[in-house]
Amino acid sequence: SVAQAVKAATKFTPTKDDYQKVYNAIADILEDNDYDDGSYGPVLVRLAWHSSGTYDKNDGSGGSNYATMRFPSEATHGANAGLDVARAKIETVKEKFPWISYGDLWTLGGVAAIQEMQGPKIPWRPGRIDGYAKDATPDGRLPDASKVADHLRTIFYRMGFDDHAIVALSGAHALGRCHRNRSGFDGPWTFSPTTFTNDFFTLLMNDKWTWRKWDGPRQLQDKTKTLMMLPSDFALVQDKEFKKWVKVYAADQDKFFADFSLYFSELLELGVPRAQFVSSEPWIMKSTEEQSS
Numbered sequence: 001s002v003a004q005a006v007k008a009a010t011k012f013t014p015t016k017d018d019y020q021k022v023y024n025a026i027a028d029i030l031e032d033n034d035y036d037d038g039s040y041g042p043v044l045v046r047l048a049w050h051s052s053g054t055y056d057k058n059d060g061s062g063g064s065n066y067a068t069m070r071f072p073s074e075a076t077h078g079a080n081a082g083l084d085v086a087r088a089k090i091e092t093v094k095e096k097f098p099w100i101s102y103g104d105l106w107t108l109g110g111v112a113a114i115q116e117m118q119g120p121k122i123p124w125r126p127g128r129i130d131g132y133a134k135d136a137t138p139d140g141r142l143p144d145a146s147k148v149a150d151h152l153r154t155i156f157y158r159m160g161f162d163d164h165a166i167v168a169l170s171g172a173h174a175l176g177r178c179h180r181n182r183s184g185f186d187g188p189w190t191f192s193p194t195t196f197t198n199d200f201f202t203l204l205m206n207d208k209w210t211w212r213k214w215d216g217p218r219q220l221q222d223k224t225k226t227l228m229m230l231p232s233d234f235a236l237v238q239d240k241e242f243k244k245w246v247k248v249y250a251a252d253q254d255k256f257f258a259d260f261s262l263y264f265s266e267l268l269e270l271g272v273p274r275a276q277f278v279s280s281e282p283w284i285m286k287s288t289e290e291q292s293s
């Protein structure tokens with residue numbers, strides 16, 4: 001009937017399969033030999049993290065629900081420098097699937113990037129809604145790389161995470177690199193910045209790290225002078241409680257993958273009211289590899 005046709009045209013309820021299509025479209029835009037190390041994966045992981053890590057458990061503000069990085073007041077925070085690149089890239093997917101919210105799109109971007117870069121499955125479910133400029137968070141909620149253990153605890157405890165989670169989540173620095181024109185820091189953490197591994201931890205434990213002599217912000221370098229660590233990364237082996245977990249993850253990649261999956265999934269849901277999620281349990285999206293076999 002006409003009434004049914006009108007209803008169908010105005011109210012589209014996406015299924016898990018529709019979200020799998022979005023996942024696949026994101027997977028499709030990751031590789032690009034002209035960008036960084038050949039993939040937009042790392043910067044999409046960073047977008048997912050910064051869109052979620054603004055959460056404050058004390059008043060429920062921030063987090064991934066409203067995608068407030070769309071607004072200049074939040075996009076211009078120093079910590080978000082360079083994420084315009086990630087937002088512009090994933091906008092090409094939004095054009096094909098205009099029904100998805102930005103919060104869902106950006107967090108699914110992080111999920112697809114991790115899984116496609118050989119990382120663990122990240123349980124994820126949709127339900128975030130686009131908010132308003134008034135929902136944007138104040139500057140200073142994301143961690144400062146020039147700071148150490150106390151600061152990391154202040155920032156991550158505010159999100160509701162503990163020491164174990166801080167270390168597990170930090171393992172994402174196996175991916176990507178620092179850009180002089182974004183954060184001021186320079187270089188990659190590992191020799192395979194587009195593959196998800198526990199290398200961040202093995203390098204942190206086993207390499208000899210010395211302060212780089214240069215005109216940029218204080219950072220460490222390995223003996224080959226090609227890899228880097230931030231002061232905040234190095235804090236993970238200077239602090240006794242943190243170092244326990246660094247050791248565990250350096251010795252056991254499977255344990256790292258399992259814990260990272262749990263905490264990253266939790267991170268991506270910060271600030272989203274339970275009732276908004278379309279399913280009671282997160283979903284496991286299929287990798288492109290699984291779908292082709």
Ligand code: ZEM
Nearest residue numbers: 042043045049143144145169172176177178179182183232
């Ligand atoms: Zn990062 N991160 N991060 N991070 N991060 C950078 C890059 C990336 C900190 C930080 O200051 C920086 C987490 C935690 C923390 C990624 C993921 C995650 C850069 C370089 C800095 C300075 C930015 C640039 O110049 O482009 C600090 C202090 C953290 C506290 C522990 C967590 C948690 C992450 C995800 C779970 C990723 C993937 C990158 C690489 C981005 C890229 O463009 O290659």
